[in-house]
Amino acid sequence: MKKTLSILLATVFAFSLAACGTRGEQSATQAPSASASSSAAGPEGIDTSQHVVINYMTTGDIPNNDTDAVMAELNKVLTEKVNAELNIRWIEWTDYMTNYNLTLASQDGSVDLVGTASDWLDAWPNSQNGAFLPLSEELLKTYAPQTYAQVPAENWELCKFNGQIYLIPEDNYAQxxxxxxxxxxxxxxxxxxxxxxxxxxxxxxxxxxxxxxxxxxxxxxAKADASIVTQMSTGWNHSKTPNITIDGLRQEVFFGESKDNPYTVSRYFLEGAELVNFAQTMKKWNDAGFWREDVLNNTxxxxxxxxxxxxxxxxxxxxxxxxxxxxxxxxxxxxxxxxxxxxxxxxxxxxxINITHGAMAIASKSKNPERALMVYDLLRNDPEIYRLFQYGREGVDYTVDGNMLLRPDGFDNALQGISSNFWWGRNDSLExxxxxxxxxxxxxxxxxxxxxxxxxxYGQVIFDLEPISTELDTISNIYSTYMPIIVFGKSADPAAYVQEFRDALKNAGYEKAINEVESQLASVYGS
Amino acid sequence: MEARAKIAWHVKKAAKYKTLLLMCLPAIIFFIFMSYVPLPGMWVAFLRFDYNKGLFKSPFVGWKNFEFLFTSGQMWLLLRNTILYNVAFILVGNVVQMALSILLSEVASDRFRKTAQSIMFLPYFISAVLVSLLVYNLINYDYGFISNLVRGSGGEMAKLYSMPKAWPVIIVLVNLWQTTGYGCIVYFAAIMGIDPSIMEAARVDGANGLQRIRRITIPMLKPTFVILLLFAVGGILKGNFGLFYNLVGNNSSLFSTTDIIETYVYRSMLNSFNFSQGSAVGLFQSVVGFGVVMACNSLVKRIEPDYALF
Incomplete structure (x- = not known):
């Protein structure tokens, strides 16, 4: 009770402070500021008189369990607290990357909260492309005060692009x-x-x-999915060299030299014996029959x-x-x-992992960005709402024993409980x-x-891929052509094949790309 | 008052054919909305597309989006594969379709002909995903049906999924299996449209079956063939993505003989999700396709003016 009260007070205080400066600020960030400038102040100093539906976009298949029933219950609580309800918009796993980006590209206000990630969901390219709303500190302080207080300043720094915050990181969750x-x-x-x-x-x-x-x-x-191929290639590299993967560059072909020398880009893909070694070992594994002969088409x-x-x-x-x-x-x-x-x-x-492996963004065309932030703040920090959204209904879908969550006998998440795929704001304090x-x-x-x-x-660097986009496209293509053959040992002469791969990379401008990445790293971290 | 007379003439003509025009209307509307209205979308190919700024405010970048097609060094291979496959599909496809429809038309039993047509028609409705599974389960090395048959009879099965040379044959065969039944319908209809009195006359004159086919049926099918050919060559640079992508997937050891423009673009775009480059490729294919259609049409016009499309 005391806690709620203090949060309430903090909110009111934050708002009254921010109110003077918000109008100009918000129109600058294009946030529709209807509620902020409205005079009808609610109990928290924020006008929530109008009932709104917040659409939350997440990856995952449409569930067949009791998600709808749990959501109905959750929405009752949300309506009571912020006069809003939440609707989940699923981006199904089939071609999720394409559909995810397409939904963001064609947004018409039907999406508000967007689950995103800097390493596996194109958070930065979408920020660059204008799919997300820049979040001013006032906006966050006012409408997501608990989250704003929880995320340390240095973590907010990691969520900025061109000086503006685009992502709310899932940074209080160990995984x-x-x-x-x-x-x-x-x-x-x-x-x-x-x-x-x-x-x-x-x-x-x-x-x-x-x-x-x-x-x-x-x-x-094995199945020769692109992700498996990449993980194998990177896994060998990490196991045999001190290289560190640099995220956000489309294809895992850029590595920092080592943790002591992270801002020099490794030339692992261009020279050295380790890649040849890998190709030869995998050829041996293939010939020994560790996977199916037709692994490249295995389904x-x-x-x-x-x-x-x-x-x-x-x-x-x-x-x-x-x-x-x-x-x-x-x-x-x-x-x-x-x-x-x-x-x-x-x-x-x-x-x-990087703290933006999971993050929440607000869609740039969202009609209710303020309310979306308020809902997010509750989803992340309100114990009752958190548990409903993560685990389902207490007593029906789970019981609690100490800090252990017990599922009823024979519980099957595919058929019971809730699937919210809320990987963008889990909170160890409430887990x-x-x-x-x-x-x-x-x-x-x-x-x-x-x-x-x-x-x-590399948490602080957000690469500008524009100067090397042509090179990166070609490199991606070369990688996806050669790497499966190397990883599954399908070439007759691995050493010669690796050489061919290296030559192709060189011709594609891989060295130019390395230099560009190095210079962008240097501009952030100093040379 | 030349112009006014002309307009009056057009109006009069339109009034005369109003029923025909009305019947055409759905098609006209369809093409206006599906083909002409989206035309300004081509503009995307010349932009660095920004979701927020949209079609009209995104920065203009000229030919930059077309660059990646040519810098990769793959263009020659892709063009060769795409065009050769299409030529094979068009030629082999049409010849087989024609031959089968002639054979069907010579069959006396109505019931047999209808059953045969339905069975041939069926594969057309099977999705490429299922087709690829069928093919995989037939010919994969470890447990494929054909592999087991070959091994059972003491033979040595080829590792087809690492043999680029085998794939042109496999892909053409699969395509034939899928499209022949559908294509036959057009030819069969054309054969049915041949005036029976010509056939009667030939028969009376003592022409046997083969002679009638060679001297009457095939020449009568020529205009149909030419029209289908002209329609098909417009898409000479457009590959059947579903078929190729599903059959070959990400098996890069087969790319030398199976990679077409579509699959290459798909793999490139999968990582960058660049609309502009996608539209650039589409525009390139359409412009080349348009050129090829015009060239073929004028060629046909020179040889047999009656068969030309326009």
């Missing part, structure tokens, strides 16, 4: 989304890898053991194959492992004891630990990772 391999602990022990797989040599031994001992299991029933769902005992491994990140695959495998393949091999761990080269996740495993490995991890060193 591990570093990639690697999920493998079966039981097979690894049989193969004589007692401490689990922790480097590429172990992985080779593990795959070979499965190939020799389980003829019906494909060691890794199998690797994870489902692993659940069914037909694939010995799956490639994804730590979070997927402890939250999904490990618990599922414990159920579907009892005793499988799925472990995680983190790319880069053999080399202690692990980077913790509950879902009892079905493999927390023991999580607590075992994450301290080790945390010890190795260094913070993402």
């Amino acid at each position: 591990w989304i570093n990639h690697g391999f999920m493998y079966r602990g039981d097979y690894a022990r049989e193969a004589g890898i007692a401490n689990g797989v922790h480097n590429w040599a172990d992985l080779e031994k593990y795959f070979q053991y499965i190939k020799d001992s389980y003829p019906d299991v494909v060691p890794w029933d 199998v769902d690797t994870r489902e194959a692993m659940y069914a005992g037909q694939s010995g491994a799956d490639q994804h990140h730590v979070s997927t492992w402890y939250s999904t695959v490990r618990p599922e495998m414990d159920k579907k393949q009892p005793g499988s004891d799925v472990g995680f091999f983190l790319f880069g761990e053999e080399n202690s080269n692990v980077i913790s 509950l630990r879902q009892s079905n996740f493999a927390w023991d495993e999580y607590d075992k490995v994450t301290p080790i990772y945390a010890e190795m991890a260094v913070p993402y060193p």
Whole structure:
């Protein structure tokens, strides 16, 4: 009660301070300032007399569970608190990148809150293209005071482009989304890898053991998706060199030299033996039959194959492992004891994620940006609303035991509870630990990772891709042509093929792009 | 008063044919809205498109969006693949369609002919995604149906998904399988339209089946063929994206023989989501297509003026 009151007071105070300066400021940022300039002040000094619907856009498939029912309940609370209701606009996973960008490009005011990410959802290109509303500090202070207070000033800095804030970062939420391999602990022990797989040599031994001992299991029933190809290429790089990936450059072909020398761009793709080494190892793996012969056209769902005992491994990140695959495998393949091999761990080269891996933006054509911010503030900070939106209805979809969230027996999130895919403002202060996740495993490995991890060193740079856009397009194309062949060992002579790849990159202006990236890094961090 | 007389003449003519014009109206409206109204959209190809500023205020960048097509060094390969596949589709397709419709028209049993036509027609409605799955499950090396047959009979299956040379044949065959039934309809209709009295006369004069086909049916089909050809060549630079993308996917080891402009552009744009470059490619294809149609039409006009489109 006391807390609510103080927040209320703070809001009123912030608004009365801001009110003098807002009018000019807001018209400058093109925010429709109807409510701010209106004279009919509500209890918090903000006019919420008009009931509005806030549309929240997120990636994900339209759920078949009780989302609608939970949303109805949530909307009751939202209406009571800020006289608004929330509607989820789904961008389904099929071609999500295209549909996401297309929806933003063709916005007509039907989207208000936009879940975004600087590394996997084009947050910066969309900011540059004018899809998002610049958020003035007054706007944030007034309409999202709790969030504004929670995010430290240096983090707001990381969300600015041309001096203006475009993103609200999910910066109070610990997560591990570093990639690697999920493998079966039981097979690894049989193969004589007692401490689990922790480097590429172990992985080779593990795959070979499965190939020799389980003829019906494909060691890794891989699918040559672009993401898998990229993760493999980058994973080897991180494991064998001190290179650090630089995000936001379309294709993962730009790496900082090392954590001690991050602003020199690595020439890993142009010279050195490691890439050749990678190509040769993968050729060996291909010839040994670690994946299907037609892997480049394979359409199998690797994870489902692993659940069914037909694939010995799956490639994804730590979070997927402890939250999904490990618990599922414990159920579907009892005793499988799925472990995680983190790319880069053999080399202690692990980077913790950027705070804008998940972030919320306001659509530039939003009709109610102020109310959208108010709703976001509640979704992120109000305990009752947070739990409704994240977990569903207490007593129906979950119960709480300490800080553990218990699901009822036989609970299936595909059929029950809510799917809000709210990955743009989770809050560790309000998080509950879902009892079905493999927390023991999580607590075992994450301290080790945390010890190795260094913070993402490029958080402050937002690249202007315009001067090298032609080069980047061509480089992307070359990468997507050559890399699958290298990663799945499909060339007759890997060394010669790598040379061909390098020549193609050079011809495409890769060196010019490297220089441009270096000079943009230098202009932010000094040379 | 020359002009006024002309207008009066037009009005009179329009009044005379008002029923015909009325019947044409839906098509006219369709083309105005679907083909002419969007024309200013071509302008996007010359802009650095800004979502907020829109079509009229985004900065103009000239030919920059066309550059990537030519700087990649892939253009020659893409043009070659796109054009050769289209030529193969058009020529092989039309010949097979014509041959099959002639055969069908010679079949006496109505029931057989109708069943055969329906079965041939069916693949046209199968989506490219399913087609690609069918093909994959037939010919993939590890467990494909054909692979198993070959191995079962003691043979050695080729690793088709890493054999670029095999794909022109596979793709042309799949395309034939999908489109033949549909294309046959046009030719079959043309054959049905041939005046039976000509055939009667030929028969009376003692011409046998083969002679009638060679001397009457095929020559009578020539205008249809030419018109279909002219329609098809306009799209000579436009590839069937669905077919190629689904059959080949991201298997870059096959790109040397299967990459067409559409798939290349798709892969390039997937990363950058650049409308302007996309429109630039579209404009390039349309302009070349327009040129080819005009050239072919004038060629046809010179050889057989009656068959020309305009």
